[in-house]
Amino acid sequence: MQTKFLPHGTRDAWFAGGSPIALLETWTRSRKPADAVSDLAETPVRPAPSELLRRSLARGRLGHAYLFQGDSIEALETVAIEFVQALFCTQPVAGPDPGVAPAGCGTCPACRRIEHFNHPDVHWVHPESALRQIKVDHMRELMAEMALRPAEAGRKIAIVVGVDRMNANAANAFLKTLEEPPANSLILLLTTEPGRVLETIVSRCQRLSMGSGVPRIEPAVQSWVASVATASGSAPGKALLPRYRVLSEFLAVLGKVHEDIEERIEADSPIHRYPDAEPAQKKQWEKEMAGAVEAEYRRVRAAYLSGLHAWLRDVWATRAGAAVELFLPELKGATAALAARLTEPEARQNLEAWERTQGLLHGNVQESLALEVGLLRLNL
Numbered sequence: 001m002q003t004k005f006l007p008h009g010t011r012d013a014w015f016a017g018g019s020p021i022a023l024l025e026t027w028t029r030s031r032k033p034a035d036a037v038s039d040l041a042e043t044p045v046r047p048a049p050s051e052l053l054r055r056s057l058a059r060g061r062l063g064h065a066y067l068f069q070g071d072s073i074e075a076l077e078t079v080a081i082e083f084v085q086a087l088f089c090t091q092p093v094a095g096p097d098p099g100v101a102p103a104g105c106g107t108c109p110a111c112r113r114i115e116h117f118n119h120p121d122v123h124w125v126h127p128e129s130a131l132r133q134i135k136v137d138h139m140r141e142l143m144a145e146m147a148l149r150p151a152e153a154g155r156k157i158a159i160v161v162g163v164d165r166m167n168a169n170a171a172n173a174f175l176k177t178l179e180e181p182p183a184n185s186l187i188l189l190l191t192t193e194p195g196r197v198l199e200t201i202v203s204r205c206q207r208l209s210m211g212s213g214v215p216r217i218e219p220a221v222q223s224w225v226a227s228v229a230t231a232s233g234s235a236p237g238k239a240l241l242p243r244y245r246v247l248s249e250f251l252a253v254l255g256k257v258h259e260d261i262e263e264r265i266e267a268d269s270p271i272h273r274y275p276d277a278e279p280a281q282k283k284q285w286e287k288e289m290a291g292a293v294e295a296e297y298r299r300v301r302a303a304y305l306s307g308l309h310a311w312l313r314d315v316w317a318t319r320a321g322a323a324v325e326l327f328l329p330e331l332k333g334a335t336a337a338l339a340a341r342l343t344e345p346e347a348r349q350n351l352e353a354w355e356r357t358q359g360l361l362h363g364n365v366q367e368s369l370a371l372e373v374g375l376l377r378l379n380l
């Protein structure tokens with residue numbers, strides 16, 4: 001969602017601009033489509049998702065690659081399992097609607113092996129290591145499997161859990177397979193953070209949205225968002241002070257986050273286990289470690305940005321009188337207070353400004369500058 005609001009050229013303009021004022025001008029010039037905010041309130045599609053797929057199957061219109069997005073990875077795995085059972089079951093159960101392909105029975109040997117992750121034609125990839133990353137080796141292994149003939153079923157299935165954890169190398173290696181999958185294969189990609197899935201992957205899949213649409217917000221992020229909400233009430237109006245305070249607190253929080261990640265990843269690195277390794281090997285490990293720290297840091301930072309976005313969305317929804325569930329119900333008081341101080345366009349501008357900040361930080365902009373400009377744009 002973040003990148004959608006970033007028109008082509010904005011990023012270059014950002015680099016060229018330099019000063020915050022130039023950046024603000026760039027920002028003002030590149031307006032986003034007027035209806036972009038409205039889809040925040042949209043209820044995601046919510047028929048039983050595996051039924052939706054079975055409908056496509058019955059019509060003979062099953063795609064070759066799907067991106068499942070939802071709130072819980074376990075729920076998405078369940079949908080994947082149920083659908084693959086429907087494909088491979090030896091005693092499928094037909095429902096009343098002939099437009100929906102029969103479901104798996106759940107008890108035959110094929111169904112059971114699918115459920116226990118040991119069906120020879122269903123290949124799972126999960127993020128691995130302390131970093132929870134999907135690396136190029138995992139994808140190469142998967143692609144080698146997919147290139148083989150099915151062992152017993154009529155097709156081969158690849159299921160990638162947490163595809164947002166796929167690093168760029170892994171994604172690049174996988175693109176060709178995604179574009180021209182082997183005959184009789186089906187690829188299911190699962191994510192709870194669709195905004196973090198590389199665009200090259202997203203654009204090659206059919207997307208299926210499931211779940212409530214309410215984002216999960218980690219406790220650390222929640223408490224930071226609560227501190228922003230408190231600051232917003234402390235000096236209402238156009239005062240810069242609360243926004244600068246929010247900025248400096250946020251930079252401090254991010255600094256700590258970076259430190260913790262570095263510590264954790266360094267402790268996990270083979271450098272300490274193999275002190276006598278070749279210098280070239282050590283250098284390679286160091287490079288990998290730095291890359292891993294950066295990737296993980298960006299992921300956590302994105303969670304903070306999304307947390308604030310969720311609150312700004314609540315403020316906007318409250319101000320607009322939209323009948324939606326609050327993402328942060330515990331901040332209801334502060335949300336209502338800010339909503340009461342803002343006009344509806346101001347509340348909407350907050351969302352737009354923050355979405356732009358998210359989009360810019362997705363690229364390689366200078367973090368503190370992007371955050372300063374982004375936070376100063378907010379009506380708090």
Ligand SMILES: [Zn+2]
Binds near residue numbers: 090112
């Ligand atoms: Zn079965």
